[in-house]
Amino acid sequence: MAVETTTLPQIKGVKDVPYEELFVSGHRTCQGCESALVMRHMVKASGPRTIVLGSTGCMYVANTTYYTTPWVVPWMHTQLGASGSAALGTAAGLKVLMRKGKLKNEKINVIAFCGDGGGADMGLGAISATLTHKDYNCLVLLYDNESYANTDIQLSSMTPYGAVTTFSPTGEKKRLMHTRWKKNVPGMLAAGHPESRYIAAGCAAYAVDLMNKIRKALELGGPTFVHTLDPCPKGWDYHPQYSQELGHLAVECGIWPLYEVIDGVCNLTGPTRQIAEGRKKRKPVIEYLRRQGRFAHFVDEDVEHFQAQVDKMWTDWLIPGVIPFTVPAKDQAILKIDKKPLHQQKTA
Ligand SMILES: Cc1ncc(C[n+]2csc(CCOP(=O)(O)OP(=O)(O)O)c2C)c(N)n1
Ligand code: SF4
Ligand SMILES: [Mg+2]
DSSP, rough: OBBBBBOOOOOOOOGGSSSSSSBOOOOOOTTTHHHHHHHHHHHHHHHSSSEEEESSHHHHHHHHHHOOBBBSSSEEEEEEEEHHHHHHHHHHHHHHHHTTTOOOOOOOOOEEEEEEEIIIIIIIHHHHHHOOOOOOOEEEEEOSSSSBBBTTOOOOOOSSOOOTTTTSSOOOSSSOOOOOOOOOOOHHEEEEEEOOSSSEEEEESSSHHHHHHHHHHHHHHHHEEEEEOOOOOHTTOOOOOGGGHHHHHHHHTTSSOOEEEEEEEEEEEEHHHHHTTTOOOOTTTTHTTOOGGGGGOHHHHHHHHHHHHHHHHHHHHTTTTTTTEEHHHHHHHHOOHHHHOOGGGGOO
């Protein structure tokens, strides 16, 4: 069955970004909401022949208030943990309708989004299952504002170490209520889903990089996954004008590495690549932490712990910020692992 394809070429720079807006005014997200910007970039990159499915959360509730919607493309709500199932079911439904001749045979992009609560906690199993079904073309986008934001900033498995949320307030007896390190969702999905041709981590502060990742995912096809880190003025407690700056700092401090895994090959992208190659200095995490009220209770020892964990991601992990396995020094030669920065490594 021949399929008509639209192509989504890689965007070379901001001048090349499509003018057409498919996520417009009419939403009620907070001022400075980066998750809303992710939605805008996502459909700008995918174009008008796209169906968007969204699980419960800020990007559902604030985007579909009674009688108003910013979505220009077809949009459907799905249950909080169901983005993976909604993506797969819609892709399968379209395939059958096209095979039976009930729909024109053309490429329609299917994107299901979820928050960190809906995707990294509740719906992880469904996303994992979807990433094994290689015959269906669908993208799951996890927008990560590091809390259950819509229900008033509760702790999720993606909330960073020590952050204040409504479930982890700071107090006199206990300064840090939340002492778990953030779950590594894109790394985990990339390592365990060989049928998925594309898994990436992005950030709306690097808009072109993010749009190109969306396009690559849709072009390569099959079930794919993109995870974004989204500064949230309400939950992270900072002035809305600093959202882009915080996105930049998360990447520049090495806390949120940008990368993509294509057919099992990992490419670091943007400033993350520059840091790994030794062309850019990684900033200290204090520059990121001190800008947000959710870390205002941190004392030196908390900052040092945070920095040490991030340093470990860069120096000990098999792939900086991506694959969290460490290899003992005695085995590095056997496994031909070179722990030097990329620019100092021997090439074959
Ligand atoms: C099964 C289920 N449990 C709880 C809720 C209540 N609820 C609605 S939105 C939400 C928060 C979702 O958090 P996340 O997925 O991170 O999205 P965000 O609100 O942060 O954008 C919760 C708990 C629900 N709608 N369905
Ligand atoms: S609470 Fe955060 S994620 Fe939700 S609309 Fe406001 S800024 Fe966006
Ligand atoms: Mg959230």
